[in-house]
Amino acid sequence: MPTETFEFQVEARQLLQLMIHSVYSNKDVFLRELVSNASDALDKLRLAALRDDSLDADISDLHIELEIDQDARTLTVRDNGIGMSYDEVGQLIGTIANSGTAEFLRELKEAQDGAGAEGLIGQFGVGFYSGFMVADEVTLLTRRAGEKKGTRWTSRGEGTYTLEEADDAPQGTSVTLRLKPADPDNQLHDYTSVWTIKEIVKRYSDFITWPIRLVGEAASEGDGPAEPETLNSMKALWARSRDEVSEDEYHELYKHISHDWRDPLETIQLQAEGTFEYQALLFVPSHAPHDLFTQDFKRGVQLYVKRVFIMDDCEALLPPYLRFVKGVVDAQDLSLNVSREILQQDRHIRMMQRRLTKKVLSSVKSMMAGDAERYATFWREFGAVLKEGLITDSDNRDAILAVSSFATTHGADETVTLKQYVERMPDGQESIYYITGGSRQSVDNSPHMEAFRERGIEVLLLTDPVDEVWVDAVGEFEGKRLQSIAKGEIDLGARGDEKSEGEREQQAEEYAGLLGWMSEQLQEDIKEVRLSSRLTVSPACVVADAHDLTPALENMYRAMGQ
Numbered sequence: 001m002p003t004e005t006f007e008f009q010v011e012a013r014q015l016l017q018l019m020i021h022s023v024y025s026n027k028d029v030f031l032r033e034l035v036s037n038a039s040d041a042l043d044k045l046r047l048a049a050l051r052d053d054s055l056d057a058d059i060s061d062l063h064i065e066l067e068i069d070q071d072a073r074t075l076t077v078r079d080n081g082i083g084m085s086y087d088e089v090g091q092l093i094g095t096i097a098n099s100g101t102a103e104f105l106r107e108l109k110e111a112q113d114g115a116g117a118e119g120l121i122g123q124f125g126v127g128f129y130s131g132f133m134v135a136d137e138v139t140l141l142t143r144r145a146g147e148k149k150g151t152r153w154t155s156r157g158e159g160t161y162t163l164e165e166a167d168d169a170p171q172g173t174s175v176t177l178r179l180k181p182a183d184p185d186n187q188l189h190d191y192t193s194v195w196t197i198k199e200i201v202k203r204y205s206d207f208i209t210w211p212i213r214l215v216g217e218a219a220s221e222g223d224g225p226a227e228p229e230t231l232n233s234m235k236a237l238w239a240r241s242r243d244e245v246s247e248d249e250y251h252e253l254y255k256h257i258s259h260d261w262r263d264p265l266e267t268i269q270l271q272a273e274g275t276f277e278y279q280a281l282l283f284v285p286s287h288a289p290h291d292l293f294t295q296d297f298k299r300g301v302q303l304y305v306k307r308v309f310i311m312d313d314c315e316a317l318l319p320p321y322l323r324f325v326k327g328v329v330d331a332q333d334l335s336l337n338v339s340r341e342i343l344q345q346d347r348h349i350r351m352m353q354r355r356l357t358k359k360v361l362s363s364v365k366s367m368m369a370g371d372a373e374r375y376a377t378f379w380r381e382f383g384a385v386l387k388e389g390l391i392t393d394s395d396n397r398d399a400i401l402a403v404s405s406f407a408t409t410h411g412a413d414e415t416v417t418l419k420q421y422v423e424r425m426p427d428g429q430e431s432i433y434y435i436t437g438g439s440r441q442s443v444d445n446s447p448h449m450e451a452f453r454e455r456g457i458e459v460l461l462l463t464d465p466v467d468e469v470w471v472d473a474v475g476e477f478e479g480k481r482l483q484s485i486a487k488g489e490i491d492l493g494a495r496g497d498e499k500s501e502g503e504r505e506q507q508a509e510e511y512a513g514l515l516g517w518m519s520e521q522l523q524e525d526i527k528e529v530r531l532s533s534r535l536t537v538s539p540a541c542v543v544a545d546a547h548d549l550t551p552a553l554e555n556m557y558r559a560m561g562q
């Protein structure tokens, strides 16, 4: 088969441009990305071999190699993992499958500052392309385990790449970077330096559970070939006690498993002993991913069994409303052959889910008590997701309510918990008042607010779609009913200038004609027209019956096609 030349997909080309004229201040991370891919490839091969006895693959010494060629100025990252077929290389390396990429590129244009752009890129896993930050040509040679023929992919990152069959490819993948000249002023270090490479591996990839070996001439000091040196300690961080591990080490593990470039907001560790032993290391990200509310959002943590990677995105270990949590769970007593179907029904897994859920909720609670600013970030990013739990997880409803807080008429920026609301409720107020709507501005301007504002009564401003649903599911808090100010009759009690019974009757008579006429004109759209004491400035407002859907909820159901 002759060499074929292909054009990068438009989005891929744009991302490559970003890499080449790098927006990252820290270029060292290219190595973390390539090592991370190699590690994934080794995980996949071990698992494939475990599942399929007939797979013709050598798994006797799975590892990652780094080779420096000082004369040619190249650095090669090699693994003997799962590899890729010819078609896979084209699909995985030549295109960006992520449907959010167009959206991302738009956001990126808006993000003026470099830091914002760097953060944004992190969400989109452009891992492999980061090689182009430090290299002017990248060659990838790969052979899929079990297949005879290999593939060579080459590109200068300038719009095209070539693909050809390769007879000489060993199993696995090697990525060779032809390095740009070092430019320390631009954070472009000398990646032919053994010392630099060792340092970067130690800093970013120490926890990788496969050996990362330095091989070749540059590796052997003095004369003759030496034993290849293993650069990483390979210690599973989740199995070590917290005081042995630095914050940085946890953060690097988080970045490896989440494909996020930013530090997590919170690190949570749990070591369960006893008859069903497991260790968990969970992370709350500092930013909600852009696709958190889409159908194909991949949720779940990584599952290991006795240090062996079993699967990504294991959904069974956490409920959907904690789908933003990332991490690793390593169980001692599960079969290596465990499948997603089995996990869904396993009694131990259900117990683990309960325990992990409680642990996450209690961590949020400590965050709330100990660090208001971090909690505020958490709530801003994930509050809308967590509130789904108020509907779906009645066992933990109280714990979720305890860490939920809401915008309020009694504070421009700060939020209030239901507990705080009830504590500062004036005597005689029997309900917790709220209003739902699409935005803070729209609820602020709602005519329903007038009477409450006039009387200085606190109203919770609920503007997430899920709010419509949980308020009904929860119903009350500490014996106080959750009451929408846009539904049914609300008796706000007497006010100094309130009209007497007689006056009201007189008014009703006076306006009977007008009300009758209005009812007739609007009969297609409304049930009744009545006089109201709710309004102070606006002439009229639309009120729903106590049991009706609110307009926002109607829209939500309509959007869901119901």
Ligand code: ADP
Binding pocket: 033, 037, 038, 041, 079, 081, 082, 083, 084, 092, 093, 125, 126, 127, 128, 129, 172, 173, 259
């Ligand atoms: P990500 O790792 O986030 O998926 P990358 O750009 O780093 O994104 O890699 C894209 C894909 O290319 C990977 O998902 C994987 O399928 C494939 N790939 C990359 N490097 C390797 C490798 N060393 N071995 C096998 N497959 C690889």
Ligand code: MG
Binding pocket: 033, 036, 037, 125, 127, 128
């Ligand atoms: Mg990657």
